[in-house]
Amino acid sequence: MGMDQAAFNIFARKYGISLVMVFMVVLLSVVSPTFRTSGNVLSVLLQVSINGILALGMVFVITAGGIDLSIGSMLALTSVIIGVTLNATGNILVACVLSIVATTIFGMLNGILVAKFKMIPFVVTLATQLVIRGVAYIISGGYSQSLANEDFKLIGGGKLFGVIPFPIIILFTVIVISFIILHNTKLGRYVYAVGGNVNAATASGVNVFRTLIATYVISGICCGVAGIIMTSRISAAQPNIGVGYETDAIAACVIGGTSFAGGVATIPGTVVGIVIIGLIYNGMNLVGINSYWQTITKGLLIIGAVMLDMFMNKKR
C-alpha cells in the first residue's frame, strides 16, 4: 500500500488503456503481415475518422455529466440537407454550412432542454433523436438521393498529395481543436467543473447553463462535420444512415477513460479509445474473425473500461 499503490493507480489510470492499444498493435503486427503496411495504417485511420469526430464531440457532453444519443440522427439530417442543397444550388460551401448550422441548432435545443428545464439528458436526446430523424425523412421525402457533384466526393474520397485521405486531415484538425478547448480554455475548465461537481461549480460562479449548452452545441457541430464526410463517402443523401453510431462514439469515450460520473476525461485518452475501436474492426477483419465477434469484443471492452472507472472512483 502507501505511495507505491497510489503511484501505480495513477499510472494505471493514465496509461493503462494506452498499454492495451500498444498490446493490440504488437499482437496484430505479429499475427498479420498486412497490418504492418502503411496502407493499412491509413485505412484504420480513415475507418475511424467519422466515429472519431463524433466521439470527440461526445466527450464534452459526457464530461459535463450528460449524454447525446441524437448523433446518429444528426448524421442523417446533415446528409439530407446536403443532398437537397447541393442538388438545388450546386454550391458545396453553402451545403456544408447549412448542414452544420442545422446540427448546431439541434445541439442547442438538446442543451436548452437539459440545462433550462433540468430534464435528464438520456431522455432528452432519446426524444430529439426521433424528432431529428423525422425531420430528415421529411426534408428528403423519405428517399435516398444520389449526389452527382464530383468535387463533393473529394471531401471523403480525396487525398492530400495523393497520399493522406482528407477525412484523416479533418479528424486531426478536430482532435487539435477539441484538445485546445477541453484542456486550455475556460470553457473546458467549466466543463470539467460542471461534470465533477455541479454544486461546487455553481458556488464558484460558473455559468452552468451556458456550459451545458456549449457541450451539446460542440457535439452538434461535430455531427455536422462527420455527416459531411459520411455523405461524401457514400456519395448519396440518405435519411436512414447513422443508426447506432452513438454506441461506437460512447464506447470510444468510455474506453478512453471518460467517466460517466462526469468530470474526468482527456482528449488523448479519447483518441486512444477511438483507435482501439478501429483496431477491433480492422484487426479482426484481417485475422478473419467474423463481425459478430467484433461486436462482442467491443461490448466486453466497454464493460471492462467502466469497471476500471468504478474501481478507480471507489478510491476517492
Added chain:
Amino acid sequence: MTGEDCVFRCEGIYKSFGGTHALTDVRLEVKRGEVHALLGENGAGKSTLMKIIIGLYRADQGSMFFEGKPYVCKGPAEALRSGISMIHQELNPEPHLTIAESIFLNREDTYGRSPFLKKAATNKRAAEVLEKFQFPVSPKTLMEELTLAQVQMIEIIKAVSCNSRLIIMDEPTSSLDSEETQRLFKTIRELKAKGVSIIYISHRMEEIFDICDRVSLFRDGQYIDTRVVSDVTKDELIAKMVGREVKNVFPKVECEKGEVVFKVEGLTGKGFDNIGFEVRAGEILGISGLVGSGRSETMRAIFGMDPLQAGKIYLDGAEIHIRRPQDAISKGICMVNEDRKGFGLCLNRSLRENISLPNLPRRQGGLIINSGRERDEVQDVAKTLTIKAASIESEAYSLSGGNQQKVVLAKWLMAVPKVLILDEPTRGVDVGAKSEIHTQMCKFAAAGMAIVMISSELPEIMGMSDRIVIFHEGKINGEVSRGQILSGEATQETILAKEFGE
C-alpha cells in the same frame, strides 16, 4: 439500574472518523417506558450515537444491551426486527405508496409464500392500527397527500406496528406547529403508558421539561451526566452542556476597524426572517446559532445560492442585487460553504483547477488559459496558506480534510474579496490546520477584509469574533461584543442560552 427496569444500555462506546473522535467512552441507559432526552450542542455526538444504535455506523469499541441481551446491529432493518426504530428529522416518505403500503413495506400480506399481494388484507390491517391511534385518514391515501405531521405520525405508527420497544425521535417537532406538537406529545404519553421507551433529541429546552423524564447530557463526544428532569433547571443544563474550560488558544489579533463595508436589512427567506447586520472592514463578525436556526440559510441566500423573499443588501453603502453566486463573486463577496465536498470542491480535479475555478473570469482575460501564469498564481496562494500536497496537480480527494479546507479558502483568497463569508471554516479539520486557518483569518481581517464567520463551536466563535450575532429559529436573538466577552459579561452560558431562545 439493572434487570427489568432497563430497556437499553450501552457503555464504553468509541467512534472516530479519520482523526476526529466523534464519541469517547460514551454510555447511556434508558428505562422501560421513559422518555429520555439527549441534550448537547451541535457536534456533541448525539446523532452519531443514535446512528450506532440503529446500525448505520459501527462503534469502534463498546457494548450495547437491549432488553438484557447483548445487542449487535448491522443496519436499520435489523434494528427494526430487534425492536428499535428511529424517526428521522428529515422524513423521507415514498410519495407514491399508500399509507397501508408504507406501514407494511416489507411485511406485506401475500397469498401463502407467493409474491402476489393480498391488498385488501393489508389495508384492513392498516385500518386497524390507524384506528388504534385515532388517525382519521383512509389507509388507501397516498403518502404525498399527507402533511409533514401526518407523515411523522405514520412513521410512529409504523414503528409501533413493528412492535418497537425503543423509538428514537430526532428533533421530531422541528417542522411541526404548536398544535401538532401537542398531538405528538399526547401520542408519546400514550406510548409511554404502554411501556415503550423513547429517546428524544431536541434543541427546544421547554419540550424537554414538558415531555421528558430524564435527560442525558453530551459534550464534545463525551457523556457528561444523566439527570431526572424534575430535579434540574435550565441554567444547570446549559452550564453542564458548556462546562468546558475556556482556554485562549486562538491567535486573535486585534486590528483597526474601518468603515461599514457590508450591511443587510430585513432579509427574509426560507428558514430566516427579517435578518439585519453590518460588518466593518477588518472586522470578524461571528454568527452563532444551532443547526437549523437560519444562520447558514441566510448566508446562502446572501451569496445567491438560494432565493431571497425580501430584504436589502448593501456593499460599500450602495445597494446591490445578487441573484446568482456569479453576481456575488463579481462584486467581491465570497463564501466558503459548510459542505466542503458538496459545494466546495470538485474532488476528482486538481488543486490547480479547483483554486483557479472562480478566478478565471477575472484573472484570465482571453479565451485560452495562460497556464504558466495560472500555475504561478496558484503556487503563490497555496504557499501562503501552507497547503500540504504532493503538487498543485494532485487531485483534491487525495488531501486531508484540513488541506482540502485550505484549498477552498485559497479559491477565495485568490479572488481578493471585500467580504468573506465562512460557514464552519474549521469543521472536520485537525487542530494544526485549524489554528493555521484562524491565523489566516486574522491576516485577512488585518488586510481590510470584512469577515462573517458561522461556527457551531462556541470557543471558536468567542475566541475569533469581534462581535457575535446569535440566531434562534430564523431570527436574531441577541448580539455580544468582544468587550463583553473579554470582561466576562458574556459567557458561553449566556450565548448558549440565547441560542436556545432564552
